[in-house]
Amino acid sequence: MVTALVGFTSSFAVVLAGLRATGASPEQAASGLLALTLAMGLGIVLLALRYRIPVTLAWSTPGAALLAGAGIPSGGWPAAVGAFLVTGVLIALTAAVPWLGRLVARIPQHLAQAMLAGVLLPLCLAPFQSLGTIPLLVLPVILVWLAASAVAPKWSVPLALVAALTVIGVQLGLAGTTIDPSSLTPSLAFTVPVLDPAAVIGIALPLYVVTMASQNLPGVAVLSSFGYETPWRPALAVTGLGTAVVAPFGGHAVNLAALSAALSAGEGAGEDRDRRWIAALTAGVSYLVLAAGSGALVVVVGAAPPGLVEAVAGLALIGTMATAVTAAFQDATGRMSGAVTFLLAASGLSVLGIGGAFWALVGGLLVRAAIERRRAPRVGTAPPA
Template identity: 70%
Template sequence: MAKSPASLKPHPAGAASRLDSRPIVAGIVTALVGFTSSFAVVLAGLKAVGADPAQAASGLLALTLAVGLGVVLLAWRSRVPVTLAWSTPGAALLAASGAADGGWPAAVGAFLGTGVLIALTGLVPALGRLMARIPTSLAQAMLAGVLLQLCLAPFKALGTVPLFVGPVIICWLLLMRFAPRWAVPGALLVALGVIVIALAANGTALPHTTLLPTLAWTTPSFSLHAMVGIALPLFVVTMASQNVPGVAVLRSFGYGTPWRPAMLVTGAGTALGASFGGHAINLAALSAALAAGEEAGHDRSRRWVAGFTSGLAYLVLAAFSAALVTLVNAAPAGMLEAVAGLALLGTLAAAVSAALADPEDRIAPSVTFLAAASGLSFLGIGSAFWALAAGLLVRAVLKPRLPRAAG
């Protein structure tokens, strides 16, 4: 992986290009899309592993601050339009894992362990090479299996609270047709509007004390079950589904990724945010194109400003995190999961496609997918770990039967 930015030539417009507002606008859009399209997934994941509403709100705040500060530092130092995000697939993994032995403190300990592993990836090249040996098809199959239950949520909720979920799905579908980038943010906006209308109709007022962002400390505890069942799968999913694609996106626009600094910053940010409920931060993948592409201006040497601005925008959004959590907590049962499921449909489709891309090697990924989707729990360890282990075992047994490349 590239460790230094590609040499970039400034746009001939010279000083005039420095007045171009497009990098700033692109950075703000990057942050808005990244935050609004997946914060519901984060809340669902944190609650699933034992966080109460205050702890989940703290986790979202910690992640938002870590992403914002991390992007500001990396973009400023590297002069590359690098952007960060929280691990959305990782949050989906948490939602499927359920509470670990030891409850919320054990989950926090697993988050801390994940941060250490991410940082070590930057410090120890051998760990990165070990990660690269995990077949992409199995990692994507594990992710797809984890995502399945969440992606079923919108349709389950449609059967229980159709008046609440119906408008959200219709909005999402229309925007997918005419403005795909804004499909999930738009659906979220409609969901929040539906919740406000329902609260007003019932005469329910939101408590003002929960509208201010607050960090809540949790002393981590460490257990083998949480480390194997949460930390290890969370690390694998974050690396395979976020960091590696994030590097590829930047490369596609002609930029090298400051790999070691990025892993150190995201690992440290994850570790520091863990005790406040943050599960993991990483290189942005899908939203990275917004800051690195043409929308950030013609002068490629100034697109780092888009990354820097996205970090500042995340810091502003942090001020509204508690209010959003309070509003979402007032939603009918299943509403949060429905929005999260819509946000993850694209990720599920991409994961299934990548898992089954090789027609000669589909059995092992299929086993991995089914094991992850089954919710299997054994020895206190969740299905994500066992799914990956089962896929590796099946692949090892069947590998001699696969065609070998000539030469």
């Protein structure tokens, strides 16, 4: 239950921010959140029962952050939905065609992390930028986050979310705003996908790469660290098909859980490793329960003052960004390509309707090929120090 609660509350604000940034209406964003939560819950139940290991799924938080910086494609929300559908197909194809997974694995990790860090930078700045516009509303949220980070880091973002919801409630009470109870019921909104080439290149490809590199591959590593072998191809098939199914309802990407995976696979799930799959199964059922409350959360968050939800999303991503920046610049031989990738991703560049995440990866690969490739030493000469 903790796995589901932390996984949902720590990043659902990021998902909403990403969906709204690509053109979703409040109803369509609520539908996307509901569809993703249902797909995660059902996928976890299926995999846990079938393989009896604590494998858990999540929505792509880095992917949602990427969407938040991508902007509305030229084809609008239907084109974004089409890009989500292509992402699901690519993930499913990775399960069926092994060389696709090997191709993604060949992308230098520091470039993938630099792209992620650049995408996250604008969102991570949001809490501190909001201090200049709505200080009395954002400051309590930041203080709660700081205090919880010192005492109970795992609960820092959920508690910050509680603080933000409290602030929103107080604001609504002071303004005398009422909420229609019928709007609190979650519902699915279908959108016919449109395959727009610019959205496929600018959204689907970066979303696929960042989901594979920052979620699926680390998810395998987390399970491996606890002694479990991930059912790689079945998991990709489930998440890819799940993404394709929920895409018309606004879901952007489902993948293997990375950080939250440790909660159900670690010792906290019990001393008997052979029975920890029950923790994953319970997490899946808990996600299905949380899905019922997703509509109410979206309505309340939609009534928030501008900048408050983005501030919570930024706080949720600071740790991820710190990890990505460290990985991007850890290797001295790749710092130039990492820096170019990071700056292009953070710049908000858009060329031919294609967002900066794609150009960041292209630019980083070009710089790496031009000035960082290793040249074989000449015969009779020593390699460079």
